[in-house]
Amino acid sequence: MTQNTVEKTSVTLLGLGAMGTALARTWLAAGHPLTVWNRTPGRAMPLAAEGANIAGSAAEAVAANTLVVVCLLDDASVEDALAGTDLADRDLVNLTTGTPAQARARATWARERGARYLDGGIMAVPPMIGVQEAGGYVFYSGSRELFERHRETLAVPAGTVYVGQDAGFAALHDVALLSAMYGMFAGAAHAFALIRKEDIDPTSLAPLLADWLVAMAPAVHRTAAQLRSGDYTRGVVSSLAMQVAGTPAFLSTAEQQGVSTELLSPYFELMRRRLDGGGGEEDLTGVIDLLVR
Structure with missing residues (x-):
């Protein structure tokens, strides 16, 4: 074991699906001592x-290191795997896909058991x-202190973006x-459906469609500014x-092409509906208010 390896944070990883295995191999390649467990x-x-x-059990894996990363199927799997563990x-970092409510409840659950908690969403x-050049990253939220403590280790598999204490x-x-x-x-599915029965090669439409979507994407900044200002x-x-x-x-084009408008x-x-409510001079931003219950 090299001096470089000794200096790097030891990690426990629970869950070795496709994502968990990728995380594990990245930490190992970077020289982080790693303890793993999988059902x-x-x-x-x-x-x-x-x-x-x-590790022979989740409890054994958790006992091995302070930093414990969980990447399981769902929140119920996290509950089951960590039941009875000390x-x-x-420092519990949960990268399992779940809802905001589940993350908040899991943070409370972890604190009640004496753990510090950080939730993650893998993009x-x-x-x-x-x-690194692939551009993947992970959203993190929860304890800012915990995030800063492990930022370097968490950044090994993918970029890190901290989005708040909640x-x-x-x-x-x-x-x-x-x-x-x-x-x-x-939208892309509908576009391809429109040409499906025509003598148009979908591979010729694809670059036009990709470029168009890229050109339209910056409109989200105008939407955000309008939402902020009202x-x-x-x-x-x-x-x-x-x-x-x-x-x-x-709608007529879809009907003529034999394509559902669903x-x-x-x-x-x-x-x-927004137009009928008097929003004719607005952008499309008002639609968002109709979605919020």
Whole structure:
């Protein structure tokens, strides 16, 4: 063991699915002593050859190191894996996908057991882990002191973005960004469906579509500024009234192409409701207020 290895923070990792295994290999490659546990022991065995210590139980793994990282299937899995373990004086970093409410409840649960808590939302897929140029990162929320203490270690697998003391904020940022992603995928699906029956190569549409989405993406900054100011008419390029007037063309084109409008119609209906409420001179930002209950 080299001096460099001795100086690096020891890590315990619970969970060796695709993401957990990627995290483990990145910490090992960077020289961090690593103890791992997985409910299915066979998944841990290959990591032993790479230098990982294999714990026989979650409790044994937690006892091995102060920094304990959890990357399991869901919040119920976290509850089950850590049941009966001694978390006193442990730094618990939960990278398991969950809801903001689950993160807040888990933070309270951890504190009641004497642990310090940090929640994380991973904005990457396993192949991006350990590849800095891939651009993956993890949202962190909860104890700022805990984040700063382990920032260097946590930054080994992917970039780090701290989003606040509220333990639920990492999950909230995670779901917010992924929700926008699925909206983009829905729009792309509709676009490809429109040309599906035509003599148009989808690979010729793809670069046009990608460039268009990139060009439109900066509009989120105008939306954010309007939400902050409360003035939804600031910087309007194309008014809501004008855009609503154009929606029949989109719906008719879909009908003519034999394509369902189920991905577009709900948004168009919200636009019309906002228009009917007097928002004709606004941007599309007012739709957000219709979504908030």
